[in-house]
Amino acid sequence: MLAAVDHVQLAAPPGSEDALRAYYVDTLGMTEIPKPPVLAARGGCWFGAGAVQLHLGIETDFRPSSKAHPGLRVVGIEAYAARLEAHGAQVTWDENLPGHRRFYSKDPVGNRLEFLEPRS
Incomplete structure (x- = not known):
């Protein structure tokens, strides 16, 4: 029986780890999760925030x-969008999901990310 999504894996090109760290840690406010040594040898990086984990392979x-994209639920979506824009990330609002505010953005290697918050 499925209980939860453990993590979402996204891909990235070789040598992009520093740019990914800058975006996922500095821009999104996530924390880097150390990879197990056997997996670290393959490159890439993992990030977490609360119960959310994104793995970049x-x-x-x-x-x-x-x-394709992960949908990431946020609290305070206006302030979060402003945070991304302050770090130079493009934010594209979309009002087509009933009951939610949401926007899309892309990480430095072009992965699409959806950020959403239910309307009160």
């Missing part, structure tokens, strides 16, 4: 998906 022939 290295893919030699990386191409960001134009549609």
Whole structure:
């Protein structure tokens, strides 16, 4: 029986770890999670915030998906969007999900991320 999503894996090109750390830690406010040594040898990095974990794995022939994305629930979506914009990230609002405020942004390698908050 499924109980929860443990993590979401996204791909990234070789050598992008420093840019990913800057974005996921500084821009999004996540914490880097140390990878087990056997997995760290493959490159990439893991990040967490509360129960949310995003794993960025290295893919030699990386191409960001134009549609696939994780949906990340936030609290205080206006302030969070302002935080991303203050760090230079583009924020694209979308009002097409009933009962929610949401926007999309892309990480430095082009992975699409959705940020959403239920309306009160």
